[in-house]
Amino acid sequence: MNSIDLEVLKTCSEWLSDGHRCELVTVIKTWGSSPRPAGATLAIRDDGRVVGSVSGGCVEDDLIAHIRSNGMNRSKPEIVTYGITADQAHRFGLPCGGTIQLAIEPLSGASRIDELLDRLARHELVARRLDIATGEVALGPAAAGMILQLSEAALTTIHGPRWRLLIIGAGQLSRFLAQIAVGMDYHVTVCDPREEYRDGWEQAGVDMRQEMPDDVVADMRLDSRSSVVALTHDPKLDDLALMEALRSDAFYVGAIGSRANNARRRERLRLFDLSDAQIARLRGPVGIYIGSRTPAEIAISILAEMTAVKNGIALPADASVAHGKSSGQPAGDRYCGIG
Template sequence: MDSVDLQVLATARRWAAEGRRFAWVTVARTWGSAPRPPGAWLVLREDGLVEGSVSGGCIEDDLVMRMRDGRLAGKRPFALVYGVTKEEAERIGLPCGGTLEVLIEPQPDAALLDELAERLSQRQLVAKSVDLSSSLVTLSAAGRGAAMRWDGERLLTVHGPQWRLLIIGAGQISRYLAQMALALDYEVTVCEPREEYGPGWDVPGTRLVSSMPDDTLLEMVPDAHCAVVALTHDPKLDDMVLLEALRSPAFYVGAVGSRLNNAKRRERFLQHFDFSEEELARLHGPVGLPIGSHTPPEIAVAILAEMVAVRNGVATASRLPHRADLPAAGELRAAGACAVS
């Protein structure tokens, strides 16, 4: 889930505390082109006020009409399907060929919303189940790898930090990267074994550990929802975690440094650690998209943007053309600047 969904939850809890009537809407399934993915949330108040979205606005208009004329009243959850026919899709305003199924909870349980918010504040992974036949809505702990399911009778959605980020080093870039990653609902662990850096770390919502980088990663048991970014500039630390990360299922592995230093790192791995070219191709170094970033927050933006690109299966920095005069993320070329190496 992302920060937009957290805002929806906060609004629903506020309306419940005010005694307002509202409905909870979840995208259960989509076919073809759809503006919002399965699992997206919307809450709709009795006076038509909306928080969140399940489409580009077309479905929302119909839901507002249904709320105002009483069709979203009652207590039992039910499903609605939009765009079954081409004519209906055009009437509603869905993209060509798009079909959208949503699940409506006309009267959400305020206590359950509070429990969900509390679990999420503790960075827990939570499964929410809505059963149409029994009208039962429950929350339970979700395991890593749990996924949303909808069979027409029961909707299971998973909420919380399903993506994890391990940052090596507690420097300036790490601080900005951690804050931005939290906004995208990553569970952030910062590994800093150097005693000079750890005491100054103060980013709320992150976990700081002082164990060695490779041990930290192995304890996390990395999976395909895990990213690893090495930012110490110290091969003795960065290489330790990269050696493990490149052979793990982690979806993203990056290391800060110049093109020259990253080329030397690849050469070391090839010669001394029996890595294949395919394994080394997974290393994003210099880390981040080549956007000419110079400052720590700019470098953090470039790193997180590349992580988003990899997650979404689009072109990454290794496949983008580099202008000869355009530095990669973390590769400073400004006059008098200390180059990252």
């Protein structure tokens, strides 16, 4: 889940603890274009204060107006639909004919928000089942790939820890990669035990660690929402960390370097008793081929590939950097030797 929806849950917990009534609003389904996807959330307090978002703002305005005019009087969950007619679509800022379906759930101590937050803090992937008739909530483990489901009886939403990115090496490319990843709502950690590289390296919203990278990988307990990109070019720093990452559940593991350097890296990894399947998970040269020449462009290339993998998109072979270089396409990056 992203930081916005995590903040919604934390705010709900705070409001309930302070004695306020509040409702949790969840996007169930959209038809046409929509600013927020299914599963996005908003919390609204009994005085009309809100956190989070379910639309571009106009649906939120209507929810606030309803609370201020009628008070917070729901006792059970309710399914509400906006935007069925063209007039409603115009009023609520939806495209003509667009529709957004919401679940509005009055919260209480029985809503198990605090327990859900505790599980998320332990990096668990959680399925939260809301009984629509009674408002009762059950929490259980969710499998990777599960999505929001609505039946006549229940709404099941999937909650997981934020997507994480570990960057090995605190260089110039790392700065661009971290900056863009933070903008994409990743929880970013940069690891570099070399003081000369860490000195002066600072990026808002990024955790900096100075231990050996393989120790950081082990400590982070990488899960299916974690990714690792090695950028140091130093086998003493990269190889052991990549070995640990390739044995983990991380959805993406990549390394900078030329085709020749990555071939040698794979040979070294075989000495660590990694299986062929584990080594095949390594993406290197990292990124997709877009003719990258600058650190910023390389960062975009890496995150484009990472996004495709995260979203389950199988990239064609000719999108890889290795294919682009071997096919004799126009020269790309010379900055980091990823050709």
